[in-house]
Amino acid sequence: MKNSGQLLSGADIFFECLRQEKVEYIFGYPGGAVLKIYEHLFDVDFLKHILVRHEQGAVHAAEGYAKASGKVGVVLVTSGPGATNTVTGIADAYMDSIPIVVFTGQVSSHLIGNDAFQEADIVGITRPITKHNFLVRNVKELAPTIRKAFYIAASGRPGPVVVDLPKDVIAAKCHFHYPEEVDLRGYKPTYKGHTNQIKKAAEIIAKAKRPLLYVGGGVIMSGSSEELKIFARENKLPVTMTLQGLGAFPGSDELSLGMLGMHGTYWANRAVDSCDVLVSLGARFDDRVTGKVDTFCTKAYKIHVDIDPTAIDKNVVVDLPIVGDVKHVLAELAAEMNAKPDTSAWLAQINEWREECPLSYDDKDGRLRTEFVIERICEKTNGDAVVVTDVGQHQMWTAQYYKYNTPRSNLTSGGLGTMGFSLPASIGAAFAVPDRTVISISGDGGFQMNIQELTTAAANKLPIKIFIINNSFLGMVRQWQELFHQEKFSFTDLSASNPDFVKVGEAFGIESYTTSDPKEVDGLLEKALAVKDRPVLVEFRVVKADMVFPMIPSGASISDMMVKRLNPKRML
């Protein structure tokens, strides 16, 4: 521990700041502009640096770490290509409001703007995809900037912050002081909701006949799952969740309607369509949820609780906005409830819808299907694992069939829909929560997008269950081609070109299995789940060309919901 006031180099200050922020892990990759930091890192013992194999992987790992732990994820990369390789991950964190701080090396101050070797204007490049970013222009600014970066990333609506560190700033010296307080006059998040608005919300909910809670990732981020559980159960309110909201409320609870929106359950979408009061908690009326805005939830009085004032009235105009932290607002709301709504008839109606059109798949023909695999994974882990999915059909099937019991368990790229997210994010999660089971589920397409991170998983002996759902297609794109693009299956068939995934796993030193037999699934899952000291890979060769239902096409209404395939001949 260095003393306050001591004369230190930028590199030393960097690590002192990380110590003050209680950083446990940095996900990074070295290079010229950050060599000085890596020189000092060599002797640092209070945090661990994890060497990824591509900088995009570092950012997704930091996201996975942040989402699983609730702490800020930290990335360190070099200038130029190192920095530009982080861009997709940063955009991903921005869309899903994940608190990360990305430190990028930069060429020396006097070279900035000269097209110097490995120079990229990463502050300019990331401006529209960060919550905020900084170029540190003087070593005296370094500690205050890092302090601000962590504060901004984690507070209010969380998000990514980039801190660009020129080489000369890292080498220069100054007296170290870590500021205790951050005062940003332009940034004062509102945590406490407006009392009168909350009172009014309580009155309206108490009088509702068909109330519905519409829950997003904000509930998980603010740590208000317990408050939500109590509130929903006390007042017998049904709960539907967004993709990011899954886990905020137990999926196995009878009040849970599962996910709403494009691939949401029939009954959740019917409930949204018919409810008379919709209470949105930490969700943002994203277009994958609303479909056509004009026909979305037209009968309801809408209450919208969000910490971000810009989320309100952005996509859907609401009747009662409450700007504040869901945790504070839910606690106050619960206290203000003077009467409980009578929802028994409403819940009975929802159950009728549940029976009218349940989630279903063909389990009679003896062929392996993703839905079955996910159901078995859920069963074998009691819905308690951290499940990190990639993007595509397998992601939607996981959202439908994995009944997350706890928050911070569902890690998936929602807003940006970034293929290649799962494997590196599961690495971050495995570091964040070493005592939990971490399962990575990827498609055969997305798995190949950050496949190099198998090295990181193997080198760190992370007990991740690496599951590949191999349908030999870019399945979700194929589904859209079949439904909306005249069955022109343009560049989505991977069957002839996919690698042998077992050999791939083995080449990375990872024990690997494959199956296409439903009867082998339980045995393989048990085997994989029993391994606690290294990764295991299992490829599930599933039916090609299956489709995810129900589906409300993009920009359409609930009345356009498709519940099964129209052209069965297309099944392979």
Added chain:
Amino acid sequence: MKHTISVLVENHFGSFDRVATMFSGKGFNIRSISVGETEIEEISRMTIVTEGDDQIIDQFVKQLNRLIDTIKVVDLTGSPRVERELALIKVTVPKGAMEEIKNINDIFRGNIVDITNKSMTVEVTGPPDKIDAAINLLSAFGIKEIARSGIVALKRGEQVRIIKEKNLTT
């Protein structure tokens, strides 16, 4: 509809960019933009004229407010305000037209700030429509070049001190 938006912003590296990037990122056209210092050294005022539906501008003002570097953002449209712009208008001087141009300049209470035997530069200050009118009249002689400062604007009435907190409630 035209909107005049006043943005108080930290006067440091990259903060003007952030505001301007927000306009392009959300698909808004900037009709005019002006930046200058305020009574507080480290705070600048940007006055931006843009076009859009009221509801979209409302949402956009919130987005601007959300930026860490912005301290206060107000849409001045609809409130009583003073708007001023400055223009330098360089006109050709056809033979015998000198007097007439000087007359127009006087009517607009302008200044002749540069003169040669072929051209004159007229400086006009005022609300944008006054400047439009001056340009319109002068164009009869042939305009060589125009430079306009973009609008600066303040709300009328008692001064509102720059507040330390953003008004974030809706």
